[in-house]
Amino acid sequence: xxxxxxxxxxxxxxxxxxxTVAEVPEKVGVDPQGxxxxxxxxxxxxxxxxxxxxxxxxxxxSAWPKLLAIAIxxxxxxxxxxxxxxxxxxxxxxxxxxxxxxxVITTGDFWDGVRLTLIRALTGFALAVAIGTLVGAAxxxxxxxxxxxxxxxxxxxxxxxxxxxPLAILLFQISESAIMFVVIIGAAPSVANGLISGIDYVPxxxxxxxxxxxxxxxxxxxxxxxxxSLPSFISGLKQGWAFSWRSLMAGELLVIVPxxxxxxxxxxxxxxxxxxxxxxxxxxVVLVIGILIDVLFNAADNALRKxxxxxxx
Amino acid sequence: xSLVETQTPRPVTGRGDAVxxxxxxxxxxxxxxNALLALxxxxxxxxxxxxxxxxxxxxxxKSTLLSLVAGLDKITSGTLDIGGRHVSLxxxxxxxxxxxxxxxxxxxxxxxxxxxxxxxxxxAEELLEIVRLSGFGHKRxxxxxxxxxxxxxxxxxxxxxxxxxLMDEPFGALDAMTRDILHDELERIWREQNLxxxxxxxxxxxxxxxxxxxxxxxxxxxxxxxxxxxTHERPRxxxxxxxxxxxxxxxxxxxxxxxxxxx
Numbered sequence: 001x002x003x004x005x006x007x008x009x010x011x012x013x014x015x016x017x018x019x020t021v022a023e024v025p026e027k028v029g030v031d032p033q034g035x036x037x038x039x040x041x042x043x044x045x046x047x048x049x050x051x052x053x054x055x056x057x058x059x060x061x062s063a064w065p066k067l068l069a070i071a072i073x074x075x076x077x078x079x080x081x082x083x084x085x086x087x088x089x090x091x092x093x094x095x096x097x098x099x100x101x102x103x104v105i106t107t108g109d110f111w112d113g114v115r116l117t118l119i120r121a122l123t124g125f126a127l128a129v130a131i132g133t134l135v136g137a138a139x140x141x142x143x144x145x146x147x148x149x150x151x152x153x154x155x156x157x158x159x160x161x162x163x164x165x166p167l168a169i170l171l172f173q174i175s176e177s178a179i180m181f182v183v184i185i186g187a188a189p190s191v192a193n194g195l196i197s198g199i200d201y202v203p204x205x206x207x208x209x210x211x212x213x214x215x216x217x218x219x220x221x222x223x224x225x226x227x228x229s230l231p232s233f234i235s236g237l238k239q240g241w242a243f244s245w246r247s248l249m250a251g252e253l254l255v256i257v258p259x260x261x262x263x264x265x266x267x268x269x270x271x272x273x274x275x276x277x278x279x280x281x282x283x284x285v286v287l288v289i290g291i292l293i294d295v296l297f298n299a300a301d302n303a304l305r306k307x308x309x310x311x312x313x
Numbered sequence: 314x315s316l317v318e319t320q321t322p323r324p325v326t327g328r329g330d331a332v333x334x335x336x337x338x339x340x341x342x343x344x345x346x347n348a349l350l351a352l353x354x355x356x357x358x359x360x361x362x363x364x365x366x367x368x369x370x371x372x373x374x375k376s377t378l379l380s381l382v383a384g385l386d387k388i389t390s391g392t393l394d395i396g397g398r399h400v401s402l403x404x405x406x407x408x409x410x411x412x413x414x415x416x417x418x419x420x421x422x423x424x425x426x427x428x429x430x431x432x433x434x435x436x437a438e439e440l441l442e443i444v445r446l447s448g449f450g451h452k453r454x455x456x457x458x459x460x461x462x463x464x465x466x467x468x469x470x471x472x473x474x475x476x477x478x479l480m481d482e483p484f485g486a487l488d489a490m491t492r493d494i495l496h497d498e499l500e501r502i503w504r505e506q507n508l509x510x511x512x513x514x515x516x517x518x519x520x521x522x523x524x525x526x527x528x529x530x531x532x533x534x535x536x537x538x539x540x541x542x543x544t545h546e547r548p549r550x551x552x553x554x555x556x557x558x559x560x561x562x563x564x565x566x567x568x569x570x571x572x573x574x575x576x
Contacts, residue, residue: 034497038445041494045458205408211385212402213422213473223421227412308411309455 092277101281109261114285117252117263120176124183125244131184132191132240139192140199150196153189161186161247165254176260179251187244194236198229231304238297245290332398332477332509333359333382338391339534340377351377353534354391359477364503364510366524368517368563370571374535375513379479382511398476405485407462409454415465416441416450422472440468443502460491464498471506480512484519493551496522500548517567518560522551527563531570539566 053061074094081093088096104110139145139153164182172178202225210224252264263282270278304310340352351374359365367375380386381393383402401422409418419437428436441447444464454462463483470478484492500523503510514520520527521543529539541563545555 034494034501035445037494038498041491042446042458042461045460045491046456203408205404205406206410208385208402208404209408209410212383213425215425219425223425224410227410230412307453309453310411 089274090276092280097277097280097284100277101284104278104281105285110266113261113263113266114289116260117248118289120179120183120252120262121245121248124180124248125187125241127180128184128187128240128244129191129237132188132236133195135188136192136195136199136236140196146196153192153196156185156189157193157243161243162250162254164247165251169255174255174257176257178255179248179257182251183244183247186247187240190240190243191233191236194233194239195229198232198236199225201232202228231301231308231310234297234301234304238294238301241293241297242290245293249286330361331358332361332395333357333511334392334394335378335382336392336394338378338381338393339389340374340381340386341389350534352381353536355530355535355537357528357537357540359509359511361509362507364500364508364512364523364525366520366527367511367513367530368515368520368527368567369530369535370515370532370567372532372535373530375515375530376481378530378535379481379511379513382477383479395477399473400477400479401470401473401475402479403463403466403470403481403483405482407454407459407466409462409465409469411454413454414450415446415452415454415457418454418465419450419468419472422469422474436472437468440471441465443471443506444468444498458491460487460495463487463495467499467502471502476509478508478510480510482514483512485514485516492519496551497548499523504547517564518551518556521545521556521560521563522549529563529566529570532574538570539563 078094081088081091085091092100135149135153139149161182164185165178168178168181172181206224206228210220215224249264252262253268256265256268263285267279267282270282335358336356337354338352338356339350339354342349342351355374355378357365367378369375377386379402381388382395383400385402409415410421413421416434416437419440420433423433423436437450438447441450444467446461446464446468449457449461449465454465457465466483484495487495496519499510502508512520512523517527524543527541527543528537529541530536531538541559543559545553545559549556
């Protein structure tokens with residue numbers, strides 16, 4: 001219901017003299033609601049859907065470079081063996097090692113070791129995440145803490161975890177606790193750092209939106225700060241995992257808890273028996289576990305990026 | 314002081330009450346020799362149902378003014394009275410949260426108010442219908458175009474059920490075609506929802522296209538230098554002779570103001 005206002009143009013004629021006024025026909029009758037214009041524009045602006053490749057194709061595309069890398073490494077290894085640089089019993093070839101590996105992984109004993117090591121890794125990592133998150137949240141919340149502890153956390157991250165073992169052994173003797181201590185102290189700073197930088201870099205416009213929507217205190221954390229810091233937190237977790245896995249492997253070689261036949265202990269035993277092939281087998285096992293877990297973190301990271309539209313697509 | 318002498322009567326329904334009143338509002342950032350006076354004794358009144366555009370060159374404190382009205386910032390002196398009314402604010406960026414779906418973003422203000430899930434969902438659907446985005450609720454913000462995201466932001470602002478909608482160059486980042494269509498949309502929603510809008514822009518034609526009044530601000534410090542009633546019949550077109558003519562007049566005034574800062 002257009003309301004007829006008296007024309008104000010009477011007083012304005014000539015005021016826009018330099019401005020050439022285009023004569024435009026009045027918009028009448030054509031789709032007065034403008035609905036078609038709006039949805040037409042929306043349809044034009046939305047990117048056309050690209051054909052998704054099927055799952056097999058996508059897996060193959062991401063897998064072949066990795067398979068090629070493995071093939072290259074095995075080939076170089078084989079060439080070194082063929083060159084007789086070291087005797088066979090010191091540096092066995094891939095053939096020997098892979099057949100040994102096949103024997104090892106079919107024993108229940110081996111899987112007990114893997115289970116023990118993974119339980120340690122996951123427990124240590126979970127504790128590190130809990131502690132790192134608490135410390136990170138506290139540090140980012142209180143400015144004085146932030147100034148005091150912020151740089152300390154970064155310093156801790158650069159510290160090689162193996163340096164902690166002498167102290168850990170003095171504090172906890174040769175025990176699970178000594179290993180846990182080092183795993184946690186290795187991983188927690190990365191987790192805390194991930195959270196802190198996530199909270200620090202919540203975009204200003206989002207914070208303003210939060211303000212406009214009246215978010216305060218807990219609600220602000222629940223609905224804005226925590227979700228917004230998620231990508232950074234996940235990279236912190238990923239880095240934390242890498243540190244805890246390294247610390248754990250160092251720990252299992254140094255702190256041999258009686259009766260606990262973990263992967264590290266088995267590797268140490270193989271070395272004591274001068275069984276190079278078995279040592280390499282365990283190296284491969286540790287590598288494979290590391291890669292598998294990294295794949296999990298990457299999958300989580302990619303899923304998040306895709307959901308948030310942080311990728312180029 | 315206005316160039317148009319006859320003050321036109323406003324339509325009767327619900328209009329006429331002052332919902333925003335600023336009297337001699339000044340805003341100063343910093344103090345001493347570093348002090349920056351952003352707004353200098355600004356007085357203006359926005360009435361219920363009115364669409365007021367604030368226009369000015371850079372440094373006129375338009376955005377500062379909106380922040381003050383929104384309560385995001387405190388005035389240095391003067392009186393600012395919005396009678397305890399609720400305001401919502403829209404920016405140039407849609408600033409939707411990527412961890413929520415489109416509907417989730419619209420529901421968020423309701424969620425913060427403690428509205429139940431079923432009610433929330435229903436209301437979000439209605440709001441998306443208002444901005445003509447029914448069926449897009451399940452999408453992620455990044456899957457929409459800039460114009461669509463801005464409409465989601467509008468739906469989110471409407472979800473706050475505020476009395477006053479503040480808009481800070483909301484269409485500044487959009488292409489001309491999209492902006493043109495969104496002007497029609499905003500005008501329609503403003504009319505249907507009986508909104509009071511305070512709209513900041515540096516685009517003169519946009520201001521004349523949309524506003525009941527265009528308030529021209531000077532720069533550094535921001536002062537009200539002119540208050541133009543825009544009385545052309547709605548719906549208007551941005552390229553109609555009336556809008557262009559008045560825009561040209563206001564542009565001249567704005568240019569004179571900008572030129573004052575030369576040297």
